[in-house]
Amino acid sequence: MNAGRGSRSGSLTRHDLAERDRTDPLAPFRARFRLPEGLIYLDGNSLGPPSRRMRARMDAVVAEEWGRDLIGSWNRHGWFRLPERVGARIAPLLGVDADEVIAADSVSLNLFKLLGALLRVTGERRVVLADEGNFPTDLHVAAGLTRLLADTGASLRLVPPEEFEAALAADVAVATLTQVDFRTGRKRDLQRVTEAARRSGVPVVWDLSHSAGALSLDLHRDGVQYAVGCGYKYLNGGPGAPGFLYVARELQETLDSPLAGWMGHAHPFDCGLEHDPAPGMRRFLVGTPPILSMMALEEGLRAFEDVAMDEVRRKGRALGDLFLELAEERLDAFGVVPGSPRDSAARGSQVSLRHAEAYPVMQALIARGVVGDFREPDYLRFGLAPLFVRYVDIWDAVAALGEVLAREEYRKPRFRRRREVT
Ligand SMILES: Cc1ncc(COP(=O)(O)O)c(C=O)c1O
Structure with a gap:
């Protein structure tokens, strides 16, 4: 089981995903948003980011x-x-x-x-x-x-x-x-x-x-x-x-x-x-x-001007499939189980994973610059907003989650303190 930021998982490589981003018809729309440099934002299902013109x-x-x-x-x-x-x-x-x-x-x-x-x-x-x-x-x-x-x-x-x-x-x-x-x-x-x-x-x-x-x-x-x-x-x-x-x-x-x-x-x-x-x-x-x-x-x-919603749905499904596939390959050994349907037709544009320590795991992941959220009792929730989330973001998010789990970073007391908003 590979938990690191390796460049290959199963038959996929990070390079393959960068290629998918390059040919993604929705890729140009990411530039419509103001997103903090270096942050992977997988919480657009809770609070979307401001557009650049906002x-x-x-x-x-x-x-x-x-x-x-x-x-x-x-x-x-x-x-x-x-x-x-x-x-x-x-x-x-x-x-x-x-x-x-x-x-x-x-x-x-x-x-x-x-x-x-x-x-x-x-x-x-x-x-x-x-x-x-x-x-x-x-x-x-x-x-x-x-x-x-x-x-x-x-x-x-x-x-x-x-x-x-x-x-x-x-x-x-x-x-x-x-x-x-x-x-x-x-x-x-x-x-x-x-x-x-x-x-x-x-x-x-x-x-x-x-x-x-x-x-x-x-x-x-x-x-x-x-x-x-x-x-x-x-x-x-x-x-x-x-x-x-x-x-x-x-x-x-x-x-x-x-x-x-x-x-x-x-x-x-x-x-x-x-x-x-x-x-x-x-x-x-x-x-x-x-x-x-x-x-x-x-x-x-x-930000939705000239956006084809069929394309949005298609990419949302693909991002979710990718997330669940990578999670299964790389996170199984750490007690992570899928919390969302595997069939993308039965799923919205989010995926959830379940873990006994989901709250501190999510806090540790956020500290690494990957933002999702936690929902009771044990859900790690990731919103996949197709207008700005890239395929490589999914790769990097799962890799970061693998590191949080492999290094047991979530055991640190500061990640266990419950905040008002989870
Ligand atoms: C399905 C659903 N309905 C309603 C709400 C919240 O509604 P309100 O605008 O009243 O805060 C949320 C908030 O996350 C939600 O997920």
Whole structure:
């Protein structure tokens, strides 16, 4: 078992991978990002890096829009319509139309809005169905909402992921699912699950946080009607960037958001007493959008201009296959086991490995300049954002991990201290 930074593994060499990078059609897009020299960044599924143009854009917004034109910018620079403008940039990444997506709030809030809106129109059906593999915030939101609506008979039913389809019973009002599991990268088939739910009369709100910007999505083809997702991961919108909501056009005006606010009003500046929901997706807005964050998200999305999402998906699968193959060859002996599906068709754009000492192992790896993250209980998680991750990065990351394990660097006390964010 070779744990060093050798130049050959099985039939592959590092040189082969450098060659793959040279002919990679996505390779030129790496230059769109500002990445620290010498760092291998495999955490774009948690926080995407800034684009190169981000700094100039933010400077211009602060100096010219906020700084010079002040309040006039709401009209002059289109601030008021930014949620739709940014939504329109997200739409092609989802395979939907520009007026079906809006950028707003966080994933948590957006999920609350959609689940709440759907529970208003599902009559006797009162169960929210979710699988336990969902990201925790989704489950907390669903639990909080059903507690709030307990006097209408609402309740939350949690099932193991593999039992989800069997649980689509006649009392289920709405289901919520994450397409790509945040721990394992396991990917659900949007079309098959949405269709199974439709046959049972159950609308599904998909959480596409780990899908948008990493997969080649076609929500129209797949019959998806409702989705939420994240702006700060693969969309590179910056820390705390707004999330997004998608609702199929013909359903938008059947829904009333339970978080009615003035920005979702048809005429916010009429300042009337009644809430008259805005037409289309604007009805899902609540309060004043965070303009600087919206601008940053818009700039992050520009990194996708002229990018073929089929190519992104193809490379994401190839990077993941390579990672798992190298890990199996080189890390087996150290008690590392795959934590993601081996079949790339069943995986998003991340791979996870499992190890009993995963937390300190990840800290030691980060100290070597390879950034991934840790998720309970024992997952080493690596996001493979195809626009800037190279094939040689995978080689070097696995080699560095091999060294951390072979030299038992993770035993050092400083790597064992738990930080607040893992
Ligand atoms: C699947 C999923 N949903 C939601 C979130 C977080 O949502 P929010 O924008 O509310 O923080 C995350 C964060 O990592 C996530 O992985």
